[in-house]
Amino acid sequence: MNCEVCQLKELDVEHFEIREVLRCILHTILFHRALGLVRPKDIDLELFEITYVQCGDVELERKIDEKIDQFLDRVEKHPNKKNQICLSFYEVKNKQPTWFTNKVERLYWEQWYINLNVAQHQKGHSGKSTSSKIVVDPEAEERTVRRAALEASLRDVLFQIIRFVNEKKDHIPPIPNLEGVSFPYEITISRFCIWNGNVQEDAPNRASYDAQLTSE
Amino acid sequence: MDLHSYPHGEHGRFEQIFNQFLLKSLHIILDSRVPMNRPPSRGGEIRKSDRWFNLVLGDRPAAMDSLSFWNRSLMEPMVIDIILVQESSYSLSEHDSRSTLATEMPAETVIERWVVQYEHQRSMAPQIGDAFYKKTYKKSIILLRSVYSMLRLLPAYKAFRKQQSFKQNCGFEINYKICSFGSPLLRSEEESMKNYSFIPIDAQQGRLSVSVMYRKDLSDFNLDSCVSHPIEIISDYVGSPLTDPMRAFPCTSSEKGHSISFQTRGRQSAPPSPFQRPHSWSSGLQRELSSQQSQPYSASPPLYRSPYEYSSSPTEAYIQRNQNQRFTANQKAPCDEILSPPFSSSPSPSPPTKSVIPFHNRRHPETAPMSIPHPMIARSPRYLSPNLSDPNRNSLPPLSPRNTKYDSSSHESPSGIRSIRRLDSTRTGEMSNTPTNAGPKLSRDSKEDSGRFSSLLSSSSSPRVGLSRTSSRLSFQDDFGDCDCPFIVDDVDPPDNQTSSNLGARNCSEVSSLAPSTMKKSQDAAVGALVHMLKTAPPLRQESCYYNTQSSKTEFEGEVGAASEFFKPRKASDAFEELKVYRQMKDLLLSKSSAHLVSKEKTEF
Numbered sequence: 001m002n003c004e005v006c007q008l009k010e011l012d013v014e015h016f017e018i019r020e021v022l023r024c025i026l027h028t029i030l031f032h033r034a035l036g037l038v039r040p041k042d043i044d045l046e047l048f049e050i051t052y053v054q055c056g057d058v059e060l061e062r063k064i065d066e067k068i069d070q071f072l073d074r075v076e077k078h079p080n081k082k083n084q085i086c087l088s089f090y091e092v093k094n095k096q097p098t099w100f101t102n103k104v105e106r107l108y109w110e111q112w113y114i115n116l117n118v119a120q121h122q123k124g125h126s127g128k129s130t131s132s133k134i135v136v137d138p139e140a141e142e143r144t145v146r147r148a149a150l151e152a153s154l155r156d157v158l159f160q161i162i163r164f165v166n167e168k169k170d171h172i173p174p175i176p177n178l179e180g181v182s183f184p185y186e187i188t189i190s191r192f193c194i195w196n197g198n199v200q201e202d203a204p205n206r207a208s209y210d211a212q213l214t215s216e
Numbered sequence: 217m218d219l220h221s222y223p224h225g226e227h228g229r230f231e232q233i234f235n236q237f238l239l240k241s242l243h244i245i246l247d248s249r250v251p252m253n254r255p256p257s258r259g260g261e262i263r264k265s266d267r268w269f270n271l272v273l274g275d276r277p278a279a280m281d282s283l284s285f286w287n288r289s290l291m292e293p294m295v296i297d298i299i300l301v302q303e304s305s306y307s308l309s310e311h312d313s314r315s316t317l318a319t320e321m322p323a324e325t326v327i328e329r330w331v332v333q334y335e336h337q338r339s340m341a342p343q344i345g346d347a348f349y350k351k352t353y354k355k356s357i358i359l360l361r362s363v364y365s366m367l368r369l370l371p372a373y374k375a376f377r378k379q380q381s382f383k384q385n386c387g388f389e390i391n392y393k394i395c396s397f398g399s400p401l402l403r404s405e406e407e408s409m410k411n412y413s414f415i416p417i418d419a420q421q422g423r424l425s426v427s428v429m430y431r432k433d434l435s436d437f438n439l440d441s442c443v444s445h446p447i448e449i450i451s452d453y454v455g456s457p458l459t460d461p462m463r464a465f466p467c468t469s470s471e472k473g474h475s476i477s478f479q480t481r482g483r484q485s486a487p488p489s490p491f492q493r494p495h496s497w498s499s500g501l502q503r504e505l506s507s508q509q510s511q512p513y514s515a516s517p518p519l520y521r522s523p524y525e526y527s528s529s530p531t532e533a534y535i536q537r538n539q540n541q542r543f544t545a546n547q548k549a550p551c552d553e554i555l556s557p558p559f560s561s562s563p564s565p566s567p568p569t570k571s572v573i574p575f576h577n578r579r580h581p582e583t584a585p586m587s588i589p590h591p592m593i594a595r596s597p598r599y600l601s602p603n604l605s606d607p608n609r610n611s612l613p614p615l616s617p618r619n620t621k622y623d624s625s626s627h628e629s630p631s632g633i634r635s636i637r638r639l640d641s642t643r644t645g646e647m648s649n650t651p652t653n654a655g656p657k658l659s660r661d662s663k664e665d666s667g668r669f670s671s672l673l674s675s676s677s678s679p680r681v682g683l684s685r686t687s688s689r690l691s692f693q694d695d696f697g698d699c700d701c702p703f704i705v706d707d708v709d710p711p712d713n714q715t716s717s718n719l720g721a722r723n724c725s726e727v728s729s730l731a732p733s734t735m736k737k738s739q740d741a742a743v744g745a746l747v748h749m750l751k752t753a754p755p756l757r758q759e760s761c762y763y764n765t766q767s768s769k770t771e772f773e774g775e776v777g778a779a780s781e782f783f784k785p786r787k788a789s790d791a792f793e794e795l796k797v798y799r800q801m802k803d804l805l806l807s808k809s810s811a812h813l814v815s816k817e818k819t820e821f
Contacts, residue, residue, distance in 0.1 A: 032361045035354065037262070039272040040364060051368040051377075158369055162362045166415040169355050 003108045004171050006164045008157050010082075010115040012150060018075065018116065020045050021154060022068050022085065024052045025114050026187070028158055029087055030064075031055050032165040033110075035175055035182045048151040052158065060181055067187045074189055075118055086188045087112040091173050106184075109171050112161075229349055230420045233557055234334055236268045237356055238294050239280060241332045241363060241426060242394070246277050248367035249298045249328070250392050251380040267558050269357045271364070293333030297393040298372055300325045300437060324391075325437070326405060328372045329398055329429040336422040348420075353557050355417040356424065362414060363426055371434045388437065408432065742805045750798060 013021050024045060031040065031053045039056040054061065067085075075083055090106040175182045246252070266272050303322040367373060372390075379390055401409070410432045416423035807814055 028365060031365065032358060035270060035357050037267065037270045037272065039262075042368065049374065051373065053365055053368065155369060158365070162365055162369075165358060166362050169358055169415070169417075172354070172358075175354070 002171050003111060004164075004168045005111045005113070006160070007113045008115060008160055009153060010117055011153050011157065012117045012119065012146070014119045014146075015072075015075065017047055017150065018072060018118065019068050020047050021116070021150075022071065022114065023064060024050065024154065025157060025161070026064050026067075026085075026087060027054045027061075028052050028161050029112050030060060030181055030185070032161065033089060033181065033183055033185070034060075047147070048154060050151065050154060050158070055181065057181065064187075067189070071189050079118075079120060081117060081120065083116045083118055084190045085114040085116070086190060087114070087185060088188065089183045089185050092184060109173055110168075229557070230352070233349065233353055233356065234419070234424065236557070237360070237424060238332055239276070240269050240271065240273075240360055241330070242280060242294065242296060243273050243276050244271075244360065244364050244367065245296050245298075245330055246280075246392060247273060248364075249372060249376050250277075250390055251376065251383075252277050264558055269353075269360050269557075271357070271360055291334065291336060292396040293331050295395050295398040296330040296332075297326050297395075297398070298328035298330075299391045299393060300327045300372075300375060300434075301389040301391050302387065302437060322389075325431075326401060327375070327431040327434065328370065329401075329409075331398065331427050331429075332425075334419060334422055334424055335416065349557075352417060352419055352424075359414055359417055359424075359426060366412070366414075366428070370428070370430050371432065372430060375434060375437075405431075739806065739809045742809070743802065746798065746802050746805070 008025065011021060023043075027043070031038070034055045034057070041054040041056040042051050043054055044051050071083070071085060088108050089110040090108040093105040093107055173183070176184075262272050265276075266274065301322045301324050375388070376390060379388065408431055409429045411427065411429050413425065413427040416425035418424075
């Protein structure tokens with residue numbers, strides 16, 4: 001079975017926008033992959049004029065918020081310019097235990113890469129500049145322009161998700177669970193970024209590592 | 217399509233999937249584009265018809281009852297036009313040319329066109345088998361999810377939200393038109409629209425496809441000029457939830473199955489529409505509902521007047537919006553198999569059972585507006601001038617609504633009321649059997665009040681009646697049964713005097729200082745003040761001004777010591793003692809005011 005990979009469009013976000021953006025994208029993807037009985041819930045973003053859909057699964061919301069918190073912590077600790085979150089769907093294959101391993105095998109059949117370009121300055125976090133008033137106005141105007149661009153990009157990302165979900169349907173395995181998110185999934189946060197299959201140009205020279213934060 | 221070339225069962229299943237797909241997609245589109253009043257979701261209960269495609273949307277719009285004709289042929293597409301109707305004067309010329317009715321017509325613009333159809337492909341080998349239809353069903357689920365998400369991303373969603381928030385004040389309306397073919401659009405309209413086609417799903421011998429043509433930009437329509445709901449004074453304001461917690465308030469749309477959370481935006485704030493305000497159920501909403509109820513199939517104002525017609529030929533059908541009929545489908549329970557459509561028992565698809573449920577206010581469980589009875593104002597004339605010559609008249613003092621229920625009742629009443637009735641009967645010469653102690657001292661003029669007052673003081677016969685504030689009120693609740701007024705308004709005192717013993721004391725002083733010409737009135741006022749004190753002022757109240765009366769100072773002095781004794785943990789005996797004190801005070805006041813009336817009362821008793 002093929003593993004379909006979708007690299008979502010890169011988004012330039014500020015620190016305080018990360019949560020909303022990630023919630024929007026992750027929930028949209030999961031809404032299209034939660035093929036069990038769902039009662040959709042429309043959520044309006046506070047920072048943008050965008051409405052996305054949640055599955056209405058409280059447990060899912062909690063898990064996603066946890067991941068987002070971890071991502072935010074990571075961004076703060078390692079202020080790398082580019083960050084990536086990977087949402088993967090997999091099948092669990094019980095592998096015969098051997099002398100060396102007793103693990104179950106995961107067969108990933110779909111992976112979504114959410115690419116965020118986090119602004120380095122933290123002044124945007126509070127929404128207001130702490131510098132003198134002279135600097136506030138041009139920054140506010142710039143922020144407005146940037147916010148509008150981000151909203152348009154976020155809308156493009158959502159369209160991208162819908163297109164991908166529609167185009168790729170044959171690789172979806174049988175549904176193991178009708179409740180909530182039908183397929184097992186994991187959300188990983190990677191620090192070393194891979195863009196379009198290539199190593200990031202401004203990646204650090206030292207060896208990088210991926211922080212595997214599974215959802216199960 | 218040759219319906220006879222395939223196994224009857226297989227084809228029946230696929231037809232059912234397709235029919236339900238049409239219904240579901242229409243449900244999704246109408247829910248996301250046309251504001252409709254719908255009953256709130258029923259919580260955890262999910263109807264069988266709502267389980268299709270594992271997408272719970274709640275009750276379907278009434279317009280969907282008329283879609284059964286699509287069952288007859290799979291070849292007919294379903295075209296749903298979302299039309300923006302504006303009555304502004306700026307209407308463009310090309311829009312006017314589209315109007316088919318005479319004279320003035322609002323500008324109509326198709327802002328979206330959804331097409332759901334089955335594309336038959338004869339060259340395609342027929343796909344049969346359980347696995348195939350399950351796969352088709354699974355893909356249909358994903359497709360509908362995409363449609364659901366897409367509807368919220370397109371520009372028309374913003375217009376829908378605006379109309380939903382601002383109702384009549386948004387300057388435009390969103391209407392819809394469902395037919396089996398799309399009316400040709402103007403060139404300029406086509407140029408301003410963009411096309412998106414969802415990837416079709418392979419079906420039995422064809423493909424199930426959904427496509428949308430949407431207007432890229434709605435800024436030309438000036439949709440942002442919505443006027444926020446003007447502030448209006450509710451003339452029939454009936455109270456706040458705090459005063460009447462038992463009153464149900466209309467449910468808002470945010471409580472639907474697919475709940476929409478309207479979070480505060482940074483740039484815009486949508487004021488709550490009138491139907492969301494808990495006290496405006498008397499205005500607008502019920503009128504709207506009643507008008508809908510009286511015209512279940514009337515045309516959709518202001519555009520189309522012809523009712524929907526059942527026809528197997530591809531005719532243009534106009535469906536009125538805001539119909540309030542529930543759609544019920546006669547279907548089997550979902551299969552036990554994972555991700556199986558909830559097929560009906562019969563292999564051939566049968567039109568869903570249409571049950572027209574007359575609309576009623578079930579989804580807005582508000583009660584009719586009622587005005588809080590104001591005993592003070594309503595009964596004050598009677599209170600001021602009691603008709604002493606009418607023994608049968610209800611001589612009870614103006615009571616709170618809790619008490620008035622039993623005033624004219626002839627059946628057995630609780631003991632508290634029983635004492636009142638017996639006091640009334642003594643007026644006419646009947647013997648009183650109640651062991652009440654208030655008889656000889658009651659004046660006829662104050663009979664109304666004293667009757668009630670005696671009900672409070674007859675603690676000897678009615679141990680339930682106490683003098684602590686809470687206990688007396690509770691006892692009243694016991695006495696006067698199931699009246700559910702959350703508060704007792706003292707009918708003899710203004711509401712703002714309820715918690716002020718100062719005012720009570722002042723009333724006492726006023727009573728004693730009034731001239732004989734107004735003596736009757738002051739008696740009542742005094743008695744009422746006492747009653748009020750009994751009910752509201754706790755015995756522990758030790759305000760000095762309570763005893764600061766002009767002429768009754770000496771009389772109260774003796775009570776000071778007694779009253780002070782009550783400033784400690786209460787017992788029943790303490791309450792009884794206090795009751796005696798109050799009774800003495802009342803007697804003193806009455807005796808002071810009118811000696812001749814008292815003596816007259818004595819003779820009568």
